[in-house]
Amino acid sequence: MTGPTPQATELTFAVLEVSPEPYAVTPILTARIGVAAIGDDPVHALALRCQVRIEPMRRGYRDDEATGLLDLFGPRERWNTTQRTFLWQHATAMVPGFTGTTQVGLALECTYDFEVAAAKYLHALRGGTIPLQFLFSGTVFTRGSRGFAVTQVPWDREDRFDMPVAIWQNLVAQHFPNTGWLRLRHDTLTDLAAYKSRHGLLSFDETITSLLSRQEIS
Template sequence: MPDLSFQIDSASVVAFAAVPMIAFQLHIQNSAADEAIHTIALRCQIQIEVTRRRYMPGEQEKMLDLFGQPDRWSQTLRSLLWTHVNWVVPTFAGASTTVSMQVPCSFDFNVAATKYFAGLSDGDIPLLFLFSGTVFYAPPESPLQVAPISWEQEARYKLPVKLWREMMDAYYPNSVWISLHKDTFDRLYRYKMQHGLLDWEHALERMLAEEVEVNS
């Protein structure tokens, strides 16, 4: 029966993809090297271990929406779920293989992970990869067999904040994405049409300017 272990060796931005993606180089080791691995149906949950790094004052301010005031972080600072990934590892023989596991990255600021990434100015993002799934293998002189991957399999990796920022700057230069409720969008659309504004940015800028005048 395969005895698999997992390690993230590196990460890079996937160029020219339909959506922003990071490719993690996943190294898989099988201690039973005489077994042929036919396929691995891999499931991976990626968490952000937010307690494994320090935060500058400017970063703390940007985390208020996620964790509240810093003096409460001892109660509120908890790991965040980033995403789930399903990946098929192809056939390999021998002790190990390395595959490129591509992870889509949302730029929706209603997503907690996006708020967290965008709030960091530098350093690394501490990630925890939790693996599960099914491995199809064949021991020497034996037919194909199936076994589950132990729930205890995991790997850690420090993703540079710089890499995430460079990726989002490449896909969404000088812009961000927000999601609005349909009723809110309809009101904004009517405001834009009534004032003859060219685009959504001009509509929002005018509304914000009007709010400042009312409060001044």
Template structure:
């Protein structure tokens, strides 16, 4: 039975994909080098280990929406789920192979992970990758066999914040995505038309300015 282990060597931005995407260079090692690995049907759960880094006062302010006031972070700061990814690893001979674990990324600010990434100014994002799935293999002079991969297999990686920002700047230069309920959008659309405002940005700026004038 294969004895697999997993390690992330590096990360790169995938250019020209349909959505923003990162490619993690995943190295898979089989301690039993005499076994032929035919295929690995791999599942990966990626978690953000938010307690494994420090936060500046500015970052703490940006993350009140996620974790509340900083004086409560000892209770509210917990690892969060980022995403799930599936990957079919082709067969390999010998002990190791390296493949790209491609992770689609969203810029939707209704998603907690997006709020977290965008709230960071610099440094690294501590990730924990939990692996499971099925491996198809053939021991020396034996027929094809199947074995599960347990959730105990994991790998840690520190994703540079600048890589995340470069990726989003590549796909959405000087832009962000906000998802609205249809009724809210219809009200905003009606306001935009009634006031003959050419762009959505100008409509929002006008509404914000009106709010500021009321408060003053």
């Protein structure tokens, strides 16, 4: 007689927490992921991949937030057709062997470049939460009585997490205190520098403020 067929090991994932990495040189959030292995064979290693997306339709927006989202979604009356889930970033991690459950930190590198859709979206928010979707994939290495086996994480492994906006705001304030970044063409920078010199201004911040004031007067 033969014994029961071993149950193939399957993995499930849950996002437990997202928090700033306090000592990183660049702005990084760490997503703490809980991993559970269901099956007979222990996990020898897991090469984890994750696509992190933003689901803007899962929250409401104040009027001042809606103004900041015009570039992304247009006016409110169009949001039913223009608001769609969009990519924030990809993240990877190598998870060492475990049996049962374990946790792993996914590093989420953040940018404050306003040419990036996610940065525009996050900058526009004033409070509440950021609706995130985590789509997991990767390669699972198991070791059992029949030797090593290699399988793929099923395509339907995902979780949602509502990250407080304050976490993002505090991260940006830590790395870019009271500042932001704009990407400009070289000829635009040259013209700004010339204007700055002609008017005896001390910084590009003063230069842009001066141009905005002249526009309002005209």
